[in-house]
Amino acid sequence: MGLSPSVLLTEKDLVNYQELTYFNKQEILQAYRVFRNLKKQSIRDRGEELQIPVQMIMNIPELKVNPFRDRLCSVFSNNRDYMNFEEFLDMMSVLSSNAPKDLKAHYAFNVYDFNNDQRLCEEDLMQLLDRLTCGLPNDPSCYMEGKLSDKEKKKIIKEIFAIADLDRDQELSFSEFCHIIDKSPDFITSFIIHL
C-alpha cells in the first residue's frame, strides 16, 4: 500500500485529521504525498514543521492553471510566504467535494476579496474580471490588449450590483454574496479541486 510516504504522519494524526477535515484516510495520505513530493525540491525547516514556499504550492498541477492560485494560497496561509501541511490540508479539504456550501462560499468570498477588507468593492471586481480574462497579473501582453475595456467592466459591475447589492452601497458584503451563491447551484460543482 502507499503508506511509505506517511512516515511522519502518525496514526493519531490521521485520526485527528479525519475528524477535523472532510477527507478520509486515503485522501489525507494523497494530500500528504503531494505535499511531501514538493519537499524534495526545496526544504525549509522551521523547527520540526515542514514548510513549503507558496510559490511551489502554486505550481502543483491542480493549481497551476488557476487564475486565483495566489489568492487561494494567501487566504489559507494567512498571507505568509510559506505553508505547512496543515494549512495545505485545510485548503484541499475546503475545496474537496464533501465540504459544505457555506464554508466554500466563505473562502470564495475571501479569495475574491483582493484587498482584504471583507467587502467586494468595485476595485476587487475589476481585478476579478481581469483575472478571468487574462489569468494571473503576470502576462503583460494580455493585460495590454486582451483584457476588457474599463467601460465594459464598469457595465458588468453595474449589472452585478443591480442584482446583488441589496443595500446599494456599491459593495458586496459576505451576506449579500451568500444570498446570491445560494441561488447558484453551480457554485458547489465549480469551487472544487480534486486531488
Add this chain to the structure above:
Amino acid sequence: MFSNNKISPLPNNGVVDDSSGSQVSQRRQAVVTVEQNSQIWTPHLSERLRRRTEFGELKPTKKSSGNLEQKIIQIRRFLREVAFKLEPWRESVKAIEGHHGSGVASYFLFLRWSIYLNFGFFMLLFGLIVIPQVAFKKKNYTTAVLGINSSYVHVNYSQHCSQQYILNYSSTSVSEILLDFLQGTGWMEKTPLFYGYYEGKELNYDKSYIIPLAYILVCIFSLIYSVIMMAKKSASNFQDSIYDATPSSHYQFFTLVFLSWDYTMTDEISAKLKLKSLKKQIISELTDKQYRQKRKNLTTYQYARIIFIRVLVNIFVLLCLGTGAYLIYFTTQFTTFHVKPDEFHGHHESVRFLVEYLPSITISALNGFIPFVFSFITKVEDYLPQNQVIIILIRTILLRLASLIFLVASLYKEVMCTPKDNCNVGVADCPPLRCWETYIGQQFYKLVIMDFLISFSLCVIVEPLRKLFSRCLKISSLEPQFDVPKNVLDLVYTQSLSWLGFFFAPLLPCMVLLKFFGTFYLKKLSALKWCAALEKPYKASKSQSLFATVLMISFFFCCLPIGYIICYVPPSRSCGPFRVYNNMYDILTITVELWPLTASMIVRFLSSSAFILTIIVILILFLYHCAQRGSAQNETIKLLRKQLNAERKEKFYFMMEANNTATIVAENKASRKQ
C-alpha cells in the same frame, strides 16, 4: 456532532485596509467588527488541532457517548473508505474535468450512473429469469401449468401451435451466421436473448419455480427498480436546481463573474482557451443585454413578423416530425409486408440484410440529421441565445421520443392486424408472425446494434477526420466539440431502447450495459483527444437536473406500451412463457386466486378501482398541499429579502449617526480645550 467542528472554520480575517482616515473607511471598519461579532470565527486547522490536543476542546464527546457510537463512527469511516476505493473511473472523470470542466464531467457521471442502473437491471433479469430457465431446463421439468383448470388457460391450442413454431435455418457459411447474429434471426431467434425461448411451465426442484410468474414479476420489479434509482438521483439534483423561482437570467452576470471559473481545470491549453472564451462570453452577454433592451421597444410590424416566422418554423418542425413518422411507418411496413421471405430467392444476402435493417437505419438517420436542420432553422426565429439552446433541445427530445413512439405504433399495428388463425398468427394480408414478441425484441436488438455502430464510427472515424481537416485547413468551426446535451440525448435514447425492449429480449439490458461500457471509453477518447474545449460551457447543475427530467419523461413513455401489452394484448400461442394464457396479466390473477381467501380478498381490494381512486385523490391533495407550502415559502423569502434590505439601511443610518456624533463630540472636546 463532530461535523460541527468542521463547519465554519473561517480564517482569520485579513488585514483591514485603513490607509485612509476618511469617514468611509471608519464606517467600513465598524461594520467589519459588527459582522465579526455576529459570526462564529473558528481558526485554521492547525489551531484547531492544537486546541484539541492541548485543551481537549472540540473533541467529540467520547466518554459520554460510549463505545457503541465510536464503533459506528469507525464503521462509517471504513465504509466511506471502501466506497472511495471502489469508485470506478474516478481518475478518468478527473482527467476529463481537468480538460473540459465540470459540465462535460457531469455527462460522464451520468453515464456512470446509467451503467449502475443497467447493471442492476441486468442482474435482476439474468439472475431470476435467464439462469433458472437455462440451467434447470433439463432437470425435473414438469408439464404443470399454473391454473390449468382456469378459464384463462388454453393448453391444447398452445401445444398444437408450439409444434408449428420451427425455425429452419442452415448455418453453413460464416457470413450467414454473422448476418443472423446482426439481425437476431436464424440461430439467434431461439436463444435466451429473446422472449420466444422461455417456457410457460413450472420448473421443479424441491420447490416449483413458475417461469411465467417469475417473468412478469421480475419485469414489473425492474421497472420499479428503475423508478427508485431515478428518484434517488433526481432528488439530490432537484434540491439544488429548483431552488428559486426567479429566472436565472437575472443572475447571469453574477454567475459569469463569480462562478464561471471551474476550479477543477488542470489542463494548460484548455485553461488558456477557457480564459479566451470567458472574455468572449462576457462580451456577448453584454451585447445580448443591449439587444434585449432593443427588443423591448419593437414596433407592431416587427413583432408580427417575428411571430409569423415562428409560426412558420413550428409548422415546419411538425412537418419534419410527420415526415419522420411516415418514413418509420413505411419502412417497418415495407420490411414485413411487402418483402415476403420467398421473394429473396435470387437476391444476395446483403440485400435482405439491408432491408431488414431499413427501419433502424431510418430512425438513426433521422435522429442524426434532423437536429442539424432544427439548429439551423432555429437561428432564423430570432430567439434569445439561451432560449435558443433550450428550444433546439426540446425539439430534439420530441423527435427522439416521437421516433420511438412511431416505431412502437407501427409495430403495434402489425401485431394487432386482424385476420388471424387460431394460433394467433396473421393470415391473408397480415404478417405471419409466429412469435410477435420475439419479432419486437429483434427490432430493438437491431436498434441497439445500429446505435452502437453509429456512435462507434462517430468516435473512431468521423471525429478524428474532422480534427485532422480542421488542423490542415485551419477551419476552427470544423473541429469537433463535446456537445453535452446531444450526448445525453443519445444516452437517454439508448436507455429508452433498453426499457422498451427488455420485456421482449431479457438480455437487452446486458447489451445496453456493454454499449454504455464501451461508450464510456469511446467518449473519453473523444473528449480527451478529438474534441476542443467548449466555447460556451455547459453548466453542470443545469444539465444534471435536465438529464434526470428527460430520463423520467422517456421512462414513463416507455412504461405505457409495456403496461398496455401486459394487460391487453393477447400473447402468441406458439412461444414464450405466457403462451397458454389469454393475456399476460392473467398469470397474476390466477396466482392470486390460488392464495388463501383473505389474502386474495385483500389483493382484490387493493387493485379495485375504488381504492385506486382514493389513492389518487389523496395524492392530488398532497400535491396541492406541497404546492401551497412552496408558494408560502416563496412569499417568506420575498419578505425576508425586504427585511434584510431594511435592516441594512438601518445599520447604515446608525453608523452614519454614530460617526456624526463622534465627530461632534471630538469637535466639542477640541473647542473646550481651546
